[in-house]
Structure formats: structure tokens, C-alpha cells
Amino acid sequence: MSNGVLEVKAISGHTGPVPGRDASRDFAVAKLIDVTTCIGCKACEVACLEWNGYPFRETTFDNTYQTMPDTAWNYYNLIRFNEYVGDDGAFSWLMRKDQCMHCADPGCLRACPSDSAIVQYANGIVDFQQEFCIGCQYCVTGCPFNIPKFNPETKKVHKCTLCSDRVGAGLEPACIKACPTGCLHFGSKDDMTNLAGQRVAQLKEHTSHKNAGVYDPPGVGGTHVMYVLHDIDHPERYGGLPKDPQVPLLVRIWKGPLKWMGNLAMTAGIIGVLAHFVRYGPKDKHD
Amino acid sequence: MIERYTFHERVCHWMTALTYTYCFATGLALYTPHLFWIALALGGGPTSRFWHPVFGAAFVVCAIWMHGMWRGDMSMTDVDREWMKGLRDYIENRDDRVVAQGRFNAGQKEFYWIMYYGAALLLVSGVVMWFPEYMPIWLRAPMIVLHECAALVTIGGFIIHVYMGVFMVPGGLHAILTGSVTRGWAKAHHAIWYKAVTGDRE
Numbered sequence: 001m002s003n004g005v006l007e008v009k010a011i012s013g014h015t016g017p018v019p020g021r022d023a024s025r026d027f028a029v030a031k032l033i034d035v036t037t038c039i040g041c042k043a044c045e046v047a048c049l050e051w052n053g054y055p056f057r058e059t060t061f062d063n064t065y066q067t068m069p070d071t072a073w074n075y076y077n078l079i080r081f082n083e084y085v086g087d088d089g090a091f092s093w094l095m096r097k098d099q100c101m102h103c104a105d106p107g108c109l110r111a112c113p114s115d116s117a118i119v120q121y122a123n124g125i126v127d128f129q130q131e132f133c134i135g136c137q138y139c140v141t142g143c144p145f146n147i148p149k150f151n152p153e154t155k156k157v158h159k160c161t162l163c164s165d166r167v168g169a170g171l172e173p174a175c176i177k178a179c180p181t182g183c184l185h186f187g188s189k190d191d192m193t194n195l196a197g198q199r200v201a202q203l204k205e206h207t208s209h210k211n212a213g214v215y216d217p218p219g220v221g222g223t224h225v226m227y228v229l230h231d232i233d234h235p236e237r238y239g240g241l242p243k244d245p246q247v248p249l250l251v252r253i254w255k256g257p258l259k260w261m262g263n264l265a266m267t268a269g270i271i272g273v274l275a276h277f278v279r280y281g282p283k284d285k286h287d
Numbered sequence: 288m289i290e291r292y293t294f295h296e297r298v299c300h301w302m303t304a305l306t307y308t309y310c311f312a313t314g315l316a317l318y319t320p321h322l323f324w325i326a327l328a329l330g331g332g333p334t335s336r337f338w339h340p341v342f343g344a345a346f347v348v349c350a351i352w353m354h355g356m357w358r359g360d361m362s363m364t365d366v367d368r369e370w371m372k373g374l375r376d377y378i379e380n381r382d383d384r385v386v387a388q389g390r391f392n393a394g395q396k397e398f399y400w401i402m403y404y405g406a407a408l409l410l411v412s413g414v415v416m417w418f419p420e421y422m423p424i425w426l427r428a429p430m431i432v433l434h435e436c437a438a439l440v441t442i443g444g445f446i447i448h449v450y451m452g453v454f455m456v457p458g459g460l461h462a463i464l465t466g467s468v469t470r471g472w473a474k475a476h477h478a479i480w481y482k483a484v485t486g487d488r489e
Contacts, residue, residue, distance in 0.1 A: 134332035250428035286471030
């Protein structure tokens, strides 16, 4: 999706200059998940498997509506289910579609040592290139959402691609297409942010969810997958969504100061011994 | 000529050196993007990721082997502490002022212990990084940082060790390759050891 696609060129039945001509819109894409209208049908899970060509895998049953305990290398998308009883005794089923959040500051990409194994597109999609993946799983360490999953047979790590192949062809991701309630939306980040704001205002005005809000965590620079939550102060109720996700501090130290300090120290070591040789030379030979 | 290193000692040294150097090269490749080409030169990223921990384990085995062989020779003595006081004279090649040494001088011993404890830290952190899928997630980042810090310390020692053995002390590389040194070399660098092995009272 290029800037030009979203730029207005001509408008029918309109005299004079075209409004917005030459004005480019933000073409970053985003997925908006309105958890308040998710019914937990799992059509998105099936659509994800179908589009990505994975067979349906074994499920577990632990007296909930959740298909399995966690996402997997060949199961990118999982509806997390939680029975929640509020302070006032009100009972609710919380459903959250869990998948890669496509962070603007992706911890996986920061942590990855392999050239080209993780790419971030200008539209915000973070994608793994398995042919360059070396299987070290540093990305798992870097991710604050526990998303990348390792395939022990191929030694490659996989995760949700935000259907970069579909989006590149102008289509919406497979999960969006399958959703029957309209709880999933896809479009530009600006549009989705607006839509989320409208929905939150609606929830506050017409329902008892006075603390509704948009989940677009600034700790990772914002995400290209956003949630509308009933209660923005308690994201952890939705299957452990972190309240303030960050790229772990140790990962930032490891990939920041430790790199340049280490490089400097090694270079200084080599220069140091060279300088020693030039200044003092070898010791005497003793035959 | 005097035998300084037995065949057994030389094999052990070079096995340790070989396994360390492989880990050094592939480790640098994964350490910084500027050196990732090393991984490609050595067979590709996945190959390097596969063999690095295997060679690392072999390095630890060699280090234990070496420890059994040289542990006794490597303990610090009063002579070593005396030598350390004159370290500056040694570095600046004023060797007439340096006190007589046993089989290994204090610098060699320090290098030995840096590598020995470095290997232990690299092993503990390396096992976590070898099989991260079986390790708790909170343990992984600290172990990676520990692994890199320990590796950097050993690299510091390694640079100095190679420089001294190959360039700074003529005869050093020859000794560890062939096992033998001249009488003059032994007397100049390790006088106490020279007297012990030759019985020379001079």
C-alpha cells in the first residue's frame, strides 16, 4: 500500500480544486479488535489456519471456551477466555483475540541477530522471514507479549504476519474477513484510532462500562493491533494482556550499551597490543 | 633443547584453542550485525547457531581436561605476587628487573583462571541459550547478558594471550607447537623452572 493509493486525485461532480489534493494520508495499517462485541466463535482462528495453510491441531479442554492454552508456531491466533466476576458481583465472559501486536518498536526485531530474519514494513507490519531465521529464539526473549513460537522440527520461529501477503495485495487479513460480528476492523492506523475512539465514547455513553478505553500501549511505541476494552485499567483480565508492555530492560541494555561498549573494548584491545608492539617491540630472543 | 610441553599438553592446548576459536568467531557473528558475515562464511546462520553450543560444550570438556593437567602449576605463589609488583617492567621489556619465575608466570596464571571461570559462566548461561524453549522466560535475558559479558572478558584475555605468544615473546609459539625451548629461553623467562628441570645451579 503506497501513499499514492490513499491520495485523492479527482472527485465526481465537484467543481474547482480537489480538496485534499497532494495531501498524503498516513498509510500505516492497523487491526482494531473490539472485545466488547467478540462472541468467541473462533471463526478468526479457523480463517487464520486456512489462509496460512496449517492443519487444525489437537485442542485441549479445560472447562473454558479457549481452544488451547497458548498460541503455537502453527496457530497464530487464539481467543483467550476468562470468566470474570466484578466487584459488584456482575459476571462476564471476557474474550480477547490474542496474536502478534505488530509493535512500532518491536522487541523481537531488536533482539534478532540474524540479518533479514525480521522485517518491519513502512505500513507497520512486523514479519518473520523464516529462510533467514537461525532458531536462536532471541525474539522470544525480546517480545513483551510472548508471541513468537518455535518449531522444534524446522528450528524456525513463526508468528502472525498480519497477513502481509494479503495486505500487500490490497486485501484485509483473513481473520478480519471471517469475523461475523464486526468486532474486527482493518484499515489505516488513523482510521482505526478514530473508530476506536468512537466506540469507546459509545460504550461510555450507552453502557455501564464507564472506564472503557483503547489499548495502544505507548511503551512499545504503539501497536498496529489495537483493542477496545471494557476496562482499560485492567488489561490483565483479558488473558494476561500486559498493562504497560515494554521491551525488557535487559534486552535494551544488551542490544544498546553492551554492544557499543563491547565493540569499543575489543577494538581497543587490538589497538592496544598493536601499540605495545610498535612502542616496545618483542622481548629479546634467547637461543 | 628442553621439553617445555609434553605431547599430551600440546594436544590439550590446541583442542581448547580450536574449540574456543570456533566459538569466538561464530559468537562474534551473533554478537554484532557488523560481524554477521562470519556466520555466513562459516556455513550460514543456522549452521553457526547449531554448532556454536556443540563446540562450546567441547571447549568446556577441554577446559576440564586442562584443569586436571595444569591445576597444580597454576596456583598463585609468593613468587607470583612479587612478579606482579614488577608487572610494568615486564610489559615494557625491562626484563633484567623482573624476578625469576617458575614454570608459568603470574600473567599466564591469571589468563588461565580468567578462561577457567569464564568457561564456567559461559557454560551455565550457554545451556540456557542452547535450549531456551525449555527455560523460564525470565531467565533468558539475564543469561544472554551474562554470556556476552563473560565472553568479552575471555576475549580480552585471548587477544593478549595470542599477541604475547605469537608476537611479544619470541619462541612462545614454537614452544607450544613443538614442545621444546632453548636453554637460554628457559633461563630467561622461567629461571626457577629451568633450574628445577635441569638441575643447573648456575
